[in-house]
Every structure is written in structure tokens, then in C-alpha cells.
Amino acid sequence: MVIRRVVLRQFRSYEQATLELDSGLTLLAGPNGIGKTNLLEAIHFAATGRSPRTTRDTDLIRHGAPLAYVRVEWDDPVAGRRVVEMALHRQHGKALRLDGRKRQRLADLQGALPIVYFAPESLALVKAGPAARRGFLDDLLGQLVPGYTQLLHDYQRVLAQRNQLLREIRAGRAAGSLLAIWDEPLYRHGQAIRQRRRRLLDELAPLAAAAAGRVAAGGAAGAGVLELDYLAAEPDGRVEGGAVSSPEGLAAFHREEVARGTTLWGPQRDDFALFLDGQDARAFASQGQQRALALALTLAQVELIHRRLGRWPVLLLDDVLSELDGKRRRYLLEAVCDLPQVILTATEPPEWPEGTRPRVIPLPLGPEGEAEPGWPG
Ligand SMILES: Nc1ncnc2c1ncn2[C@@H]1O[C@H](COP(=O)(O)OP(=O)(O)OP(=O)(O)O)[C@@H](O)[C@H]1O
Known part of the structure; x- marks a missing residue:
């Protein structure tokens, strides 16, 4: 699995943002509090219907906004390009669309976009x-x-x-x-x-x-x-x-x-x-x-x-490199660098394994003004 695009509206600290991604190793780099974890959380939310760090969904909606929206587009080696959209409303809860079709149950996400966080x-x-x-x-x-x-x-x-x-x-x-x-x-x-x-x-x-x-x-x-x-x-x-x-x-x-x-x-x-x-x-x-x-x-x-x-899951490594000593950090990166896609967050780029060509995306992301299709309204 390779995520190509993440579109956010009113999600956590993001009013609107688009993240374009490639296969291989990608580092989202930036100072503390800039919104690195928020991006991985958005991917987790779209893939599973849940946040990895809160059980209260409304925490995900940007302060003062009525609803949050996340769209993740990815390439599945068998099914081709796929799209999941999650809308989260303060009063009405969650709504899901998979490949453009409205789904009633979050269970429909099972197996669609496997991730490991x-x-x-x-x-x-x-x-x-x-x-x-x-x-x-x-x-x-x-x-x-x-x-x-x-x-x-x-x-x-x-x-x-x-x-x-x-x-x-x-x-x-x-x-x-x-x-x-x-x-x-x-x-x-x-x-x-x-x-x-x-x-x-x-x-x-x-x-x-x-x-x-x-x-x-x-x-x-x-x-x-x-x-x-x-x-x-x-x-x-x-x-x-x-x-x-x-x-x-x-x-x-x-x-x-x-x-x-x-x-x-x-x-x-x-x-x-x-x-x-x-x-x-x-x-x-x-x-x-x-x-x-x-x-x-x-x-x-x-x-x-x-x-x-x-299919290989997308591996999301949130701020773990700084938690590991040099040997374990090197080991982890070497162990995962051949996966189709690994998205990491850190304040500073680590020492990359030899032969890898990681992409570093500095945060904050530039705002992106693309008009949304008419969902969730
Ligand atoms: N619902 C929300 N509405 C607006 N802003 C929010 C919301 N939830 C969190 N934030 C803001 O998001 C920011 C935190 O973002 P995030 O946790 O992604 O940072 P980070 O870059 O991962 O930081 P660190 O390196 O310290 O882990 C904080 O400034 C916080 O105030």
C-alpha cells in the first residue's frame, strides 16, 4: 500500500492542508507542536475510524469548527487507486465514504488500508x-x-x-x-x-x-x-x-x-x-x-x-526515533526501509540507512485552496 495524498479540512490544528506522498521513506519534519502527529493521526483515523490517541472523537475537530474532514488516497497493488473519506460532525458523529460510495458501517473499512502505528x-x-x-x-x-x-x-x-x-x-x-x-x-x-x-x-x-x-x-x-x-x-x-x-x-x-x-x-x-x-x-x-x-x-x-x-501495511512511526538509542534507531530504520511506504515524524532528520533515498517534508505545510467536492456538505 502506498498513500499518495492526504487532504484535511478542520482537522486538529489544520484548517486546510494537502499532503502529497511518495513510496519509500518519508519524514515529516518540524518543531514540536507544529502538527506532525496530527497528520499521522488523520491517516490512522481515515484507515480505522479511530484516533490512536483519544477516545473522544470531537477532540479531532479543529476548535470552533462544526466538523472535520479527512480524505486519504492510496494505491493498492491489486485494486489500484482507492479513496477513503471520513467526516466527523460535532453533533452527528462520523460518516464514511469508500471509493466515493457512502457506507453505513465503519466495519466496512476492515482490510481496506492496513496500517501499523x-x-x-x-x-x-x-x-x-x-x-x-x-x-x-x-x-x-x-x-x-x-x-x-x-x-x-x-x-x-x-x-x-x-x-x-x-x-x-x-x-x-x-x-x-x-x-x-x-x-x-x-x-x-x-x-x-x-x-x-x-x-x-x-x-x-x-x-x-x-x-x-x-x-x-x-x-x-x-x-x-x-x-x-x-x-x-x-x-x-x-x-x-x-x-x-x-x-x-x-x-x-x-x-x-x-x-x-x-x-x-x-x-x-x-x-x-x-x-x-x-x-x-x-x-x-x-x-x-x-x-x-x-x-x-x-x-x-x-x-x-x-x-x-x-499486502504490506503503511508503517506510521510517530516520534519514536528520538526515543531509541543510536543502535536501535539504526536497526529499526534498516528493518523497515524496504517496505513500500514508511511515514515518520521527527524534529530532525536521522542518520538514514545507506542506499535509501528518503524524502523530507518540512512542516508547516503550505495552505492549499482546492475546492472540495460537495461532501460532506
Ligand atoms: N482540536 C484542535 N483544534 C486546534 N488545534 C489543535 C487541536 N488539537 C490539537 N491542536 C494543536 O495541534 C498542535 C499539536 O500538534 P501535534 O501533536 O501534531 O504536534 P507535533 O508536531 O507532533 O509535536 P511534537 O513534536 O511535540 O510531538 C498543538 O499546537 C495543539 O494545540
């Missing part, structure tokens, strides 16, 4: 809490597996309603017997999510182990033999062990769930462990090793997307 927060993936690692799996599954985003959405709806009911039962406003109604969909959707996450992790593990080996061999010391293990949390605090193996099995925990007002079973409590030479890297690896593993997971993600979708 790597930012300083991604480097903390190993030492961060379980939510970050669940998010890593869910984001990847959302791009790879048709229907996964919808499945997650359905599960979250069931979970929210079940939690609401638990609190009503606790307050004496609902009968405890109603709970069983939610156990079946909770269990069914929850198991489906776990199964997909597990399968993904099984496929990712050898790629991540190989990448970790390369990161180590590339001079970014600290990697050993890497294993990934999905951890399904059980309500009694155990991991695995099958305390709950059917929807009926949830009944044993109803009393405690009512007392605590929250659901104690399910993939919203899961995690995955990274074992480095048999030791849990979440707890035992040095910070340098943890960052090397996060890098390995990202490189594995790029390969997995290629393997599953048959």
Missing part, C-alpha cells in the same frame, strides 16, 4: 497495563478479521447491560434471576473474542520471536527466546484452569458479581504474557529489553498483516 506509547506496551496489550490484539484483529470489530462492539454492549443489571440487583431494583438472561450472550461473544485473540497470538508468536532475535542481532541487545501466552482471566482470580466452561458456570459467581456490581468473567479482563528466556518480561525484563520486545511485536505485526492480507 508505532508511537512512544507503543514502546511501553510490555510494561503497560493489560488494557494496552488487549488493545494491541483488538486493533490488529479489527484490521485482519472481518466482523471482529462488530463482535467486540456486541460484546461490550452485552457487558454494559449486564453490569447495569448487576448494580440494579444490588440496589434491590431488579430480580437476581434476570442475570441468567445475559450469561449466554456474554459467554458466547466472550469465548469468540478469546478464540480469535488466541489464534492471532499463536500466529504472531513465531514472527515476534524471529523479530526479537533480529532486534538482538541488529545490535539492540537484550532479546532472548520469546514466547507469547494468552492469559484468560477466571472470576476466581485464577488464569485458565477452566473455572467457567459454560454459560451455566457463571452462576457460581453471581452473588459476588452483584456484591461488586461488575462482571468478573470475560475477555475484558484478559492479558497476554511475554516470556523471555522463560521469564515473564512484564515483570522481569529491563526497560531496554521491554522496548526491544515492543519493537519486535511491531515488526511482527507488519509481517502478519502482509501474510494475512497479501
